[in-house]
Amino acid sequence: DIVMTQSPSSLAVSAGETVTINCKSSQSLLSSGNQKNYLAWYQQKPGQSPKLLIYLASTRESGVPDRFIGSGSGTDFTLTISSVQAEDLADYYCQQHYSYPTFGGGTKLELK
Amino acid sequence: QVTLKESGPGILQPSQTLSLTCTFSGFSLSTYGMGVGWIRQPSGKGLEWLANIWWDDDKYYNPSLKNRLTISKDTSNNQAFLKITNVDTADTATYYCARMRWGHFDYWGQGVMVTVSS
Numbered sequence: 267d268i269v270m271t272q273s274p275s276s277l278a279v280s281a282g283e284t285v286t287i288n289c290k291s292s293q294s295l296l297s298s299g300n301q302k303n304y305l306a307w308y309q310q311k312p313g314q315s316p317k318l319l320i321y322l323a324s325t326r327e328s329g330v331p332d333r334f335i336g337s338g339s340g341t342d343f344t345l346t347i348s349s350v351q352a353e354d355l356a357d358y359y360c361q362q363h364y365s366y367p368t369f370g371g372g373t374k375l376e377l378k
Numbered sequence: 379q380v381t382l383k384e385s386g387p388g389i390l391q392p393s394q395t396l397s398l399t400c401t402f403s404g405f406s407l408s409t410y411g412m413g414v415g416w417i418r419q420p421s422g423k424g425l426e427w428l429a430n431i432w433w434d435d436d437k438y439y440n441p442s443l444k445n446r447l448t449i450s451k452d453t454s455n456n457q458a459f460l461k462i463t464n465v466d467t468a469d470t471a472t473y474y475c476a477r478m479r480w481g482h483f484d485y486w487g488q489g490v491m492v493t494v495s496s
Contacts, residue, residue: 366441
């Protein structure tokens with residue numbers, strides 16, 4: 267299994283702040299064949315299904331605001347949300363698909 | 379427009395078999411590169427991938443549950459299915475199906491709640 271470890275597990279923020287969520291994998295997610303990192307980020311608001319934000323570590327899904335930025339390579343990845351808005355309060359999950367899919371434990375973004 | 383919707387029994391008893399159906403539109407599971415996966419989420423907890431099936435009928439299962447899972451598809455009717463045998467209370471969760479592309483899940487259903495209780 268590739269184990270995905272997210273930190274922090276929860277984060278209290280004020281509107282307008284920039285936040286960083288970390289995701290570490292137990293093995294490299296970088297494909298030597300195509301130099302792509304098989305890492306995705308999802309947002310899940312209360313009572314809703316997860317929504318894809320970022321795939322291949324840094325490619326923003328269509329329609330996702332550009333304040334959501336994915337970065338990182340190998341085993342260490344980051345989701346940065348610049349100028350957090352009230353609508354961004356949600357749970358965030360990373361997911362690797364280098365091998366069979368596994369998810370991180372999640373990060374709850376709350377209002378300070 | 380891609381949509382997916384899960385259906386299931388709602389409640390079942392321990393040791394029974396859970397049968398789930400994912401009915402989708404806006405894409406075809408016979409198209410190269412397309413897949414459908416099943417993911418579950420116990421209330422208040424995180425996400426767990428269960429299984430996925432690809433356009434070419436290739437199937438993959440979570441190793442921790444593999445001997446209890448069977449995934450299949452009906453391409454003509456735009457449906458995917460998941461069976462979980464010998465359920466117990468630990469299988470109580472919301473079950474999602476999602477379209478799979480390059481290994482990530484780009485469209486999700488609304489989820490169906492399943493409760494295992496005697």
